[in-house]
Amino acid sequence: MTLQNNSKTLKKQIAPYEKATTKDSVWQLINTIGPFFLLWYLAYKSLSISYAVTLILTVFAAAFFVRTFIIFHDCTHYAFFKNRKANKLIGMITGVLTFFPYEQWGHEHSVHHATSGNLDKRGTGDIWVLTVEEYLDAPLWLKLAYRMYRNPFVMFGLGPIYVFLLKNRFNRKGARLKERINTYITNLLIMVIVGTLCWTIGWENFLLVHAPLFLIAGSVGVWLFYVQHTFEDSYYEEDTKWEYVRAAVEGSSYYKLPRLLQWLTGNIGFHHVHHLSPRVPNYRLEAAHKNTQPLQNVPVVTLSSSLRSLHFRLWDEKNHHFVSFNDIKSRSIARIRTKVKPEL
Secondary structure, eight states: OOOTTTHHHHHHHHGGGOOOOHHHHHHHHHHHHHHHHHHHHHHHHGGGTOHHHHHHHHHHHHHHHHHHHHHHHHHHTTOSSSSHHHHHHHHHHHHHHHTOOHHHHHHHHHHHHHHTTBTTSOSSSSOOOEEHHHHHHSOHHHHHHHHHHTSHHIIIIIHHHIIIIIGGGSOOTTOOHHHHHHHHHHHHHHHHHHHHHHHHHOHHHHHHHHHHHHHHHHHHHHHHHHHTTOSTTOOOBOTTTOOHHHHHHHSSOEEEOOHHHHHHTTTTTBHHHHHHOTTSOGGGHHHHHHTOGGGGGSOEEETTGGGGGGGOOEEETTTTEEEOTGGGHHHHHHHHHHHSOOOO
16 A cells, blocks of 8 residues: 555544544443453452352453553543543553553553654564564574564563563653652552452452453453564564554554454554554544545454464565564575685
8 A cells, every 4th residue: 555645644534533522431431440340359259159160250351451451541642531631540540450550651652653663763662573684693692582582472471471560560761750650659559459459358369360360361462462563564664764654554453353352452453543543542443444445455464364473573674574483594594604614
């Protein structure tokens, strides 16, 4: 899709959907936070019946946990309510529920939007991506570290635990005072809530309910972020060639999910629309996509085809697509041969 001449027109077409409605936002809070609390309570009560029942209930609770995060995510973009203070208040509350500091994550995510697909500005709010040439030229320790990072068990298992429990608890270097204070307050409120629950129902019961819920939701969240930017013909360019609209539309997939999963994930599968205009609230993303003709040609990833992204490890700058480690074996062998001097 050629976008150089259509970027301004495309932004104008999306603009009418950049309007949150209080009624829709409040209703989404009710049909998201309410079921989450109810399912959490039922999961706790089911501990006296069967832990198998508890685990089933935590799976459903985890789905609403993800949906709660989408509301938090919208609030950091000031997209969920018209009023900025309302966005900050709800963003702070949902941030505490999902263990994310509002100001800190909002800053990192804004950088992600401003630099997504820019090869010269990687490293903030994104997934670690190396190009083929960078990987081939890297020292052995860096190659091993990268392979470990891209291992599914690490990325979708240990990764969420690290981000939720450790990374989010500390301020980034150079953070503003407002951001630092917000992180401290978020940590304090989390400690109060978790401490109160542990004191009320016992720490064992709390972990039996919240730990699996937490792990499932975290893995799903990382997977969604991963697959929406890691598909075969994504978009990465050097800074001099990088374009915001192309990065949004060509470098963010349309993750076409079944209706129920689409609803539970807050329509975030329409990621191309979200990157094109972060001010579109999640409940208007689908309408924006359907009613904007140029967006009908964006990369589509389905539930089944998304599994292929697990093999995508490196960005091939020459051919402009993701490749696996196996795909570059021949190049790696050729590199080694050129470094070995022929025997006399």
